[in-house]
Amino acid sequence: GIYALPIIFLLWANLHGGFVPGVGILLFYSLFKLFEKKASKKLIIITLISLIATFINPYGIKIWTFVLNAVLKHRTYITEWRGVEFSLKYLNYFVLLFAALLGFIFSKIKLRTYEIFALLIAFYFSFHHNRHIVLFTILALIYIPKYMDSFTGEWFLRYENRFSQNIFIPIFVSLSLIFLLATVWRGRSLFTMKVRSDWFPVNAIEFLKLNNISGNILCSFDWSQMCISQFSPKSKVFFDGRYETVYNDNLI
Numbered sequence: 001g002i003y004a005l006p007i008i009f010l011l012w013a014n015l016h017g018g019f020v021p022g023v024g025i026l027l028f029y030s031l032f033k034l035f036e037k038k039a040s041k042k043l044i045i046i047t048l049i050s051l052i053a054t055f056i057n058p059y060g061i062k063i064w065t066f067v068l069n070a071v072l073k074h075r076t077y078i079t080e081w082r083g084v085e086f087s088l089k090y091l092n093y094f095v096l097l098f099a100a101l102l103g104f105i106f107s108k109i110k111l112r113t114y115e116i117f118a119l120l121i122a123f124y125f126s127f128h129h130n131r132h133i134v135l136f137t138i139l140a141l142i143y144i145p146k147y148m149d150s151f152t153g154e155w156f157l158r159y160e161n162r163f164s165q166n167i168f169i170p171i172f173v174s175l176s177l178i179f180l181l182a183t184v185w186r187g188r189s190l191f192t193m194k195v196r197s198d199w200f201p202v203n204a205i206e207f208l209k210l211n212n213i214s215g216n217i218l219c220s221f222d223w224s225q226m227c228i229s230q231f232s233p234k235s236k237v238f239f240d241g242r243y244e245t246v247y248n249d250n251l252i
Helices: 002-015 019-035 041-053 062-072 088-106 113-128 130-158 165-185 202-210 221-231
Strands: none
Touching (some): 002 019, 019 062, 019 113, 019 130, 088 113, 113 130, 202 221
């Protein structure tokens, strides 16, 4: 498995800027293993080769400059780059964060420094840019369960003799059915994504199509990809995810 990392990072760096967090996690892991004097030569060599592999792209080292600048830049006009709000919209995020805190505070097993450090970094970026919530979620779901289990395990053992183990299967099935029924009841399809007309210009796009209206489109960033998918190449938008290759920040 570890031998595939250089190939993964080579492809990743040429396909998406998200390779930077991946390199960061790998470096943090290797460094902490070094401090603990548990790092093998294989791990160090694979880490270095993986890092070097990210420079094999059409832009060379400049790709790092561009991506790091993009990650640290504040884009309040782009929804996914805004910070987390204290609202029900982010309830799942805060529940996961609360579970992480419980796991770390009440854990009865030794906390691993690199795991805490990786989660703190992921939390920082996810809190300031909600597009990084997925990174925090992935790391949290990897590291948190064992810490939670270390203190919740005793609770389950305490009540183990009071309940039959077979009771948990019907409970799980029932909860799953409730979730599915609630999803359908709220008008959501399990297999298709509904585009909300109060968030996106669904009606406006339909009007333009019915009346065969075309031309350059002035729209917000959040609407640009939708407009491109509906009108390209007949009509062009002035502002989308590639804007940094054309416009500077002062103009935006």
